Ligand SMILES: [Zn+2]
């Protein structure tokens with residue numbers, strides 16, 4: 001089968017100022033298209049013929065080495081939609097042809113205190129799709145059938161892909177933020193996750209303030225078109241204090257700004273696996289005093305996916321996607337790194 005693989009850690013660097021789509025001369029192409037054996041499903045596993053796979057910021061962390069893969073070469077990709085091709089021994093949940101989605105959680109032990117208390121995302125044996133096991137930048141992948149989810153009919157394969165990471169993790173971040181209907185939330189950074197989270201928050205009748213790097217541009221336009229009540233830059237003071245905030249950025253400063261802008265007792269949730277810069281020093285009085293809280297989102301649980309996918313369909317959340325071919329993965333990653341993708345980038349495979 002064909003797969004785009006990561007053979008060694010490298011910085012995603014393009015030559016010169018040219019950042020036009022499909023015109024990104026690379027210093028070194030991060031991923032390589034190769035022919036590798038199609039995996040065989042083991043006990044309890046299914047073989048999935050991949051049709052769409054979303055491209056996520058986490059892939060930038062993997063390729064550039066901020067998030068260490070236990071082995072290379074590796075097939076990245078954890079927003080996978082496809083159809084069951086065959087079931088392995090003792091796998092009976094799906095039949096060939098069924099459409100399934102695979103998310104960031106590839107497996108967990110199922111027996112530890114975390115797994116037994118709905119925190120399988122924190123399991124010591126947590127394995128991530130496309131990091132600890134080969135993912136969806138390929139024609140096929142295998143997964144335990146318990147870690148695959150039916151996709152609501154209203155979605156095309158490509159529309160469903162970003163729901164599986166950006167959507168599910170954004171939903172977990174919303175839950176962890178403690179947002180209640182009618183309250184005010186700040187979203188720092190407006191990429192794939194935030195543009196889905198805003199639709200859930202608006203569905204809950206919340207006021208949403210969006211902070212992005214630039215005061216104009218497509219992220220801000222998209223935020224306003226999706227119902228943002230206000231949009232400004234990361235440094236701006238919003239029209240009113242935030243009950244909670246989610247920082248979706250890889251930067252450090254938004255954490256400090258968000259802690260400043262939340263109301264007494266407010267919580268800031270960081271939705272990033274790795275930060276590319278450190279968080280500036282916090283002042284106890286300005287940023288922490290009055291029972292302000294700082295929390296991170298680590299991975300996802302199956303329950304997050306199980307709850308979010310039907311909710312997204314019920315609300316009618318349609319992620320805005322830009323489709324590319326599998327062989328264009330390097331370009332998509334460079335576009336993503338430079339903030340040039342509107343909504344979510346998706347590789348269409350078969
Ligand atoms: Zn992701």
Ligand SMILES: [Zn+2]
Pocket residue numbers: 108109110111112113114115120123124125
């Ligand atoms: Zn466990």
